[in-house]
Amino acid sequence: MINYQLESKVAMVTGGASGIGLACAELLAFSGADIAIWDLHDDALEAAKQRIQKHGxxxxxxxxxxxDQQSVIKAMADTIKQLGHLDIAVNNAGIGGPFEKSGDYKxxxxxxxxxxxxxxVFYCQQEAIKAMRTNGSGSIINMASILGQVAFEGAPAYVSAKHGVVGMTKAAAIEHAADGIRINSVxxxxxxxxxxxxxxxxxTLNAIAQKHAMKxxxxxEEVAHLVAWLASDASSFVTASYYPVDGGYLAY
Ligand SMILES: NC(=O)c1ccc[n+]([C@@H]2O[C@H](COP(=O)([O-])OP(=O)(O)OC[C@H]3O[C@@H](n4cnc5c(N)ncnc54)[C@H](O)[C@@H]3O)[C@@H](O)[C@H]2O)c1
Structure with a gap:
């Protein structure tokens, strides 16, 4: 693992009990940040916590x-109460949704x-902005997708949401740069x-692999490294951008 030097920082990661979110939480913790994991289920949250605490x-x-906006507002208040402040927000929680074409999507x-x-993502980003404004600094990373740039048959809601996340990120970033907050999407x-x-x-997985230049x-963990870099001061002049981490998928 690479250490992104996040000692004395506080990070929250939504959907942090599984997959990409868990890998992000773990790398941020390895780099020294205190972590708030937000997710849906007690068992998965507890398992993730055990893993993160190993990093001291x-x-x-x-x-x-x-x-649920009220649930997000409460979670942010509890996070600040317990960890003191917020420096990094990884708005990562997401679902795939059913596979149906637009004409048939319920x-x-x-x-x-x-x-x-x-x-x-909007609710979490908004609470993060409010918390970070009081510090005068912060980095928000919104989890988009390659499907925030191109379409994929059978996933119209997902494609639309991820395109929206890319736009939402740019809008908030230009509005809050003066507050010292950087906002990017991945x-x-x-x-x-x-x-x-x-x-x-x-x-299906094999066919999808062939759509990436790296096959x-x-x-x-490969996504987490980009997120940790965006969270760190090494990316201090980086905001309002979309960063693919896609093995060459978007080049075709
Ligand atoms: N896996 C991929 O290929 C891929 C590609 C591009 C983008 N993404 C994005 O990455 C993010 C993480 O996905 P993943 O692949 O790690 O999936 P995952 O299913 O492993 O993890 C998602 C986590 O989000 C949580 N979650 C779902 N709905 C939630 C809600 N309403 N409130 C709080 N938590 C909730 C789940 O409980 C789970 O722990 C998603 O936004 C996804 O769209 C994934």
């Missing part, structure tokens, strides 16, 4: 549904994906996590 930092957990499924993957290619591995069979899927 403070780790708290918040059971929060990011699509409205309730559409709303669920948009509420979690788009509105949830666009992973297909990554081996439960979100992908549990819904696609081997043949493989990425790992959560």
């Amino acid at each position: 930092v403070k780790c708290i957990t918040q059971k929060v549904d990011v699509s 409205a309730e499924d559409w709303l669920n994906v948009i509420n979690i993957n788009f509105n949830g 666009g992973p290619g297909f990554i081996h996590t439960p979100l992908v591995d549990q819904v696609m069979d081997d043949a 493989r899927l990425g790992t959560p």
Whole structure:
């Protein structure tokens, strides 16, 4: 692991109990940041906490549904109360949603994906901005996707939400640069996590791997390194941008 020198920083990671979020939480903790993990389920939160605490930092957990604004407001208040302040927010929680074309996509499924993957990022970003404004500094990283730049058949709600996250990030970044807050989005290619591995069979995963120049899927740790760099002072002149970490997917 590379140490991104985040001692005395406090980071919150939504969806931090699994996959990319857990890898981000772990690398930020390895780099010295205290961590608040926000996720849905007690068991997964507890398991993640045990893992993070091995790095010798403070780790708290918040059971929060990011699509519920009141739940997000409460989780942020609790996080600040317990860890003192907020320097880094990784707004990562997300779901895939069902595979259906636009003409057949059920409205309730559409709303669920948009509420979690788009509105949830907005609620978390807003509370992070409020907390960071009081410090006069901070870095927010919103988890978009390659599907924030291009489409993918059968995932119209996901594609729309991720395109929205890229735009939301730019809008907030130019508005809050003067507050000392940097805001960027990250666009992973297909990554081996439960979100992908549990819904696609081997043949589909192999076909998807071929769409990346590197002919493989990425790992959560490969995404976490980009996130940790964006969280660190090494990226101090970087804001309002979208960063792919996609093994060459978007070059085609
Ligand atoms: N895996 C990929 O190929 C890939 C590619 C590009 C972008 N992403 C994005 O990365 C992020 C993380 O995905 P992952 O692949 O690690 O998936 P994952 O399923 O392993 O982890 C997602 C986590 O988010 C949590 N979560 C879901 N809904 C939530 C809610 N309403 N409130 C709070 N927490 C919630 C889940 O409980 C889970 O712990 C998502 O935003 C996803 O869209 C993933």
